[in-house]
Amino acid sequence: MKDRAVSEAVVRRLLKYYRVLNILDNKGVDRISSGQLGKRTGFTASQIRQDLNYFGGFGQQGYGYHIKTLKNEISSIFGLDRKYSMVVIGAGNIGQALAGYPNFSIRGFNISAIFDNNPAIIGKHLNNILVRDISELKDFAKENCVDIGIIATPAGTTEMVAAQLKEAGIKSILNFSPYDLFMEGIIVENINLIDSLYTLGFKMKNGNRFKKSAESEGIND
Amino acid sequence: MKDRAVSEAVVRRLLKYYRVLNILDNKGVDRISSGQLGKRTGFTASQIRQDLNYFGGFGQQGYGYHIKTLKNEISSIFGLDRKYSMVVIGAGNIGQALAGYPNFSIRGFNISAIFDNNPAIIGKHLNNILVRDISELKDFAKENCVDIGIIATPAGTTEMVAAQLKEAGIKSILNFSPYDLFMEGIIVENINLIDSLYTLGFKMKNGNRFKKSAESEGIND
Numbered sequence: 001m002k003d004r005a006v007s008e009a010v011v012r013r014l015l016k017y018y019r020v021l022n023i024l025d026n027k028g029v030d031r032i033s034s035g036q037l038g039k040r041t042g043f044t045a046s047q048i049r050q051d052l053n054y055f056g057g058f059g060q061q062g063y064g065y066h067i068k069t070l071k072n073e074i075s076s077i078f079g080l081d082r083k084y085s086m087v088v089i090g091a092g093n094i095g096q097a098l099a100g101y102p103n104f105s106i107r108g109f110n111i112s113a114i115f116d117n118n119p120a121i122i123g124k125h126l127n128n129i130l131v132r133d134i135s136e137l138k139d140f141a142k143e144n145c146v147d148i149g150i151i152a153t154p155a156g157t158t159e160m161v162a163a164q165l166k167e168a169g170i171k172s173i174l175n176f177s178p179y180d181l182f183m184e185g186i187i188v189e190n191i192n193l194i195d196s197l198y199t200l201g202f203k204m205k206n207g208n209r210f211k212k213s214a215e216s217e218g219i220n221d
Numbered sequence: 222m223k224d225r226a227v228s229e230a231v232v233r234r235l236l237k238y239y240r241v242l243n244i245l246d247n248k249g250v251d252r253i254s255s256g257q258l259g260k261r262t263g264f265t266a267s268q269i270r271q272d273l274n275y276f277g278g279f280g281q282q283g284y285g286y287h288i289k290t291l292k293n294e295i296s297s298i299f300g301l302d303r304k305y306s307m308v309v310i311g312a313g314n315i316g317q318a319l320a321g322y323p324n325f326s327i328r329g330f331n332i333s334a335i336f337d338n339n340p341a342i343i344g345k346h347l348n349n350i351l352v353r354d355i356s357e358l359k360d361f362a363k364e365n366c367v368d369i370g371i372i373a374t375p376a377g378t379t380e381m382v383a384a385q386l387k388e389a390g391i392k393s394i395l396n397f398s399p400y401d402l403f404m405e406g407i408i409v410e411n412i413n414l415i416d417s418l419y420t421l422g423f424k425m426k427n428g429n430r431f432k433k434s435a436e437s438e439g440i441n442d
Contacts, residue, residue: 009230011423015416019401078419079426097318101414103376103399109418148421155324172421178324180240187424189417193322195236196410197330198299200369200393202232203408205300 006054013051014074016041021071033064083108085144087170089161090152091116091124091131094176098150099126112144134164141168150174151181162186227275234272235295237262242292254285304329306365308391310382311373312337312345312352315397319371320347333365355385362389372396383407 020040024032034045034052041048052070055077075081086104088095091114098104099111114126115134122133132140140146149165151158151173158179165173165186172187181188241261245253255266255273262269273291276298296302307325309316312335319325320335335347336355343354353361361367370386372379372394379400386394386407393408402409 006427011420012416014423015413015419016401018419077423077426079422080419084418084422093318093321097314100314103415104418107415107418109415147425148418172425174417174421180237187421189421189424191412191414191417192236193412194324194328194330195233196395196412197305197325197328197369198236198239198301199232200395200408200410201300201305202235202298203410204368204393205298206227 010051010054013041013043013047014077016043017048017051018071018074018078021067021074025067025071029067031064031066037065080108083110084147086111086148086150086174087137087141087146088114088129088150088152089116089134089137089165090114090154091118091121091126092152092154094152095150096126098152098176099129109148111150112146113140115140137164138168141165141170146170148172148174150176152176155179159183162188231272231275234262234264234268235298237264238269238272239292239295239299242288242295246288246292250288252285252287258286301329304331305368307332307369307371307395308358308362308367309335309350309371309373310337310355310358310386311335311375312339312342312347313373313375315373316371317347319373319397320350330369332371333367334361336361358385359389362386362391367391368393370394372398372402374398376400380404383409 017037020037021032034048037043037048038045052065055073072081086109088098088111095114095116099114104111111129114129114131115137116122116131117134121131124131141149146168147170149161149168149170149172151161151165153161155178158175158177158181162173162175162181162183166183170186173181173183173189175181175188175190176193178192178194180190180192238258241258242253255269258264258269259266273286276294293302307330309319309332316335316337320332325332332350335350335352336358337343337352338355342352345352362370367389368391370382370389370391370393372382372386374382376399379396379398379402383394383396383402383404387404391407394402394404394410396402396409396411397414399413399415401411401413
């Protein structure tokens, strides 16, 4: 692997390749060319070869890519060959939805606890996950080697909760609050539900002017 | 406005500019230079000028951008100067969380009904929104001019539900199911929660190799 930086767009494309490879592997397909992978993901064959060459190739001229091998390589690039322990902060609507979302644990991302500051809900279980007092976060995170903290608290609390997660030694955050979080020394992924609706609004208004699969930048030094 | 296509990355950057402009406007700030806007969003001044020139400029040399004007222009580009009517399909965990999410209606995206096929929940209210029988979708959508359908049903039902939304004359879909939807003749925005965790995994594993704000492609012809 070359030691260069990778952009958000490359990460998103790799995730699309990974999803298609999983589907094909489950169907028993053995190999795929960059052209075929392009048709299924909306990217050009040369874009795909460029992305995969960057991580060490994996393909052979005239043969294409061996699906199981490529799938495992991408899985390893993303660190999906291990389990992650997560906590959710906030036992409201979004926290409850996340606790009941079966796909997380299937993919190796386990919610080990939910934290809240409301005595009325502390001690209860959401989908078999105990709601604990937020004051226990630090001890719990250290004892249980928590990797990821999910923020599902109301707007206005985001930075305070993020600081508590960082203080507890948690290295990364998935942020569902409507406030975009940027914090030094911790990895953050913001999920902004309103932005998704705004993007729909843009596409509805601008129709044909919107370019599909236009993540055409390469890998940036 | 020039008649060229706009990429996903440009849309995402405009949304970031818009958010910062709203914050500054609320603080009573009157104008901002592209350099200052760059510092607050992580993009270069020239990237920002390029994006905004594409939509007709709005700035003046030596003065910068008038915040209220630029905010209103972006709002108009995104079609945020109107209201949208939405329906949610699926009254499970995610549907319930969406029904209770206050930010949607504040921003002009109103959920007018929830649909499900489970008799045990049809007729009940979630956060004052009536759960209706999915068989009523088509009539309801036509009578209420529904713009957006939100898919919050279990995996395996996505394409069927999308076809029902299209059949009901709904023009765009926000898809929360773990299945990436692509459908001719309807605008789709996929929200893949697992991809966000995979991206966190990638950043945790690859650390410094990940390039922040690396959406460096321009506007593509």
